[in-house]
Amino acid sequence: MGRSPCCEKVGLKKGPWTPEEDKQLLAYIEENGHGSWHALPAKAGLQRCGKSCRLRWTNYLRPDIKRGKFSQQEEQTIIQLHALLGNRWSAIANHLPKRTDNEIKNYWNTHIKKRLAKMGIDPVTHKPNTDALGCPTKNSPNLSHIAQWESARLEAEARLVRESKLLQCNSSNTLKLPKNRAQPSSLPCLDVLKAWQSLCNNNNNNMYGTMIAMDDLESPTSTLNFHDIGLYKENLVLPSTSATTTCVPGHKSWKYFAKQKNPVEENNITVPVSGSEGGSWIESVVPSLNNVVVEAHHLNNDVELFYDDDDQNYANMNDKLAGDVNFEEISQSYWDSTLVNLVNSDPYLF
DNA sequence: AAAATCCACAACCGCCACACG
DNA sequence: TCGTGTGGCGGTTGTGGATTT
Structure with a gap:
């Protein structure tokens, strides 16, 4: 509740950190871990509040931070x-x-906000600026590639929204949400299914527009976000185990991480995915307040495939990978020789 | 050369959610 | 169920260097 009292204590240093303080904090954490941030400053001999130490560590001192200029890919x-x-x-x-x-x-x-504004794109809505009559502003006619891309995206969005609106939410499709997820007051369930099927049937790799389209089904501030579907198209190329290497149809680059687990019979709107290889796949789409969890169960092999942004599976996985391995670069041989063992040995990766 | 302004980024502030007793 | 401590998040401010006037 309220503000942490540690920051209100007098006598604690504020402002820029000195190299000596950095060294002190770094040395302490490397030796002891951070433990309770509240207690850390006293233990480390720092005249700072715990919050300040935490921020300094997470934003600056942590060894796994990449600093410097953002690449074009990162910016995009x-x-x-x-x-x-x-x-x-x-x-x-x-x-x-x-x-x-x-x-x-x-x-x-x-950087980015200003650049988008210069290109005539509202950095908040990501839509081209228009005047009161709906005409492009003076910046808009010279749209850059990004602006054109945004425009195409918006067209796709509008189309999908129109299609989705044709379907009514079936009240019997009440979703059972996972624990600790807030349940929206109403869920456009069939829209969810439509979205998922649309993704599955989409062969042109242009998933992004589809995802965004689903994001705004109800309103610009819809609680139903599809951002988690497909964002990992480039990242999730980890082959799953044994025979269960089936990808989402239409997205052959998608391969899932897998772990052994009994099939889960709840949380499901089940959407059989036609065209999948290997048999009894069930895709489950579980919308929640801020994200969508996608689960896939292979009933024959008793394997659950799962990804969930909120649980930060990829971050966890990334931590496990030796060195700076980009998921895109993982080969089948690397999987076979290294990663599969890692996955099988650590049930907490997910 | 000095003052003013701009800019990038580190750091802080205040609020919220969650865990726990 | 409630109160408290803590960590996390997003918005905002402060600071120092770079650039312009």
Whole structure:
């Protein structure tokens, strides 16, 4: 409740950290771990509040932070994710390995936001600016590639929204949400299914527009977000085990991480996915307040495939990988020789 | 050369959610 | 169920260097 009392104590140092303080904090954490941030400053001999120490560590001192200029790829990812997630910087940071939310937020505010504005794109809505009559503003006619891309995206969005609106939510399709997830007051269930099927049937790899389209089914601030479907198209290329290497139809680059687990019979709107290889696949789409969890159960092999952004599976997995391995670069041989053992040996990867 | 302004980014603030007793 | 401590998040401010006037 309320503000942490540690920051109100007098006599604690504020402002920029000195190299000596950094060294002290680093040395303490490397030796003892951070433990309770509240208790850390006293133990480490720092005249700082725990909160300040935590921020310094997470935003600056942590060894797994990549600093320096953002690449074009990273910048594009930020723009795309921002269009989907808004100012949820920590969620965006989860998709940019080694970048902190603070860094991304700063980069957005100082670079990207201004650039989008210059291109005639509203950085909040990601839509082209228009005047009161709905005409493009003076910046809009010279749309860059990004602007054109945004425009195409919006067209796709509008089309999918129209299609989705044709379906009514079937009240019998009440979803049983996982624990600790807030349940929206109403869920456009059939829209969810439609979205998922649309994704599954989409062969042109242009998933992004589809995802965004689903994001705004109800309103610009819809609680139903499909951002988690497909965001990992490029990241999730880990082959799953044994015979269960089936991908979502139409997305052959998608391969799932797998672990042994009994089939789960709840949480399901079940959507049989035609065209999948290997038999009894059930795809479950579980919308929640801020995300969509996608589960896939292979009933024959008793394997559950699962991904869930909120649980940060990829971040966890990323931590497990030796070195700076980009998921895109993982080969079948690397899986066979290394990763499969890792997965099988650690049930807590998920 | 000095002052003013701009800019990038580190750091802080205040609120919220959650765990726990 | 409630109160409290704690960590996390997003918005905002502060600071120092770079650039412009």
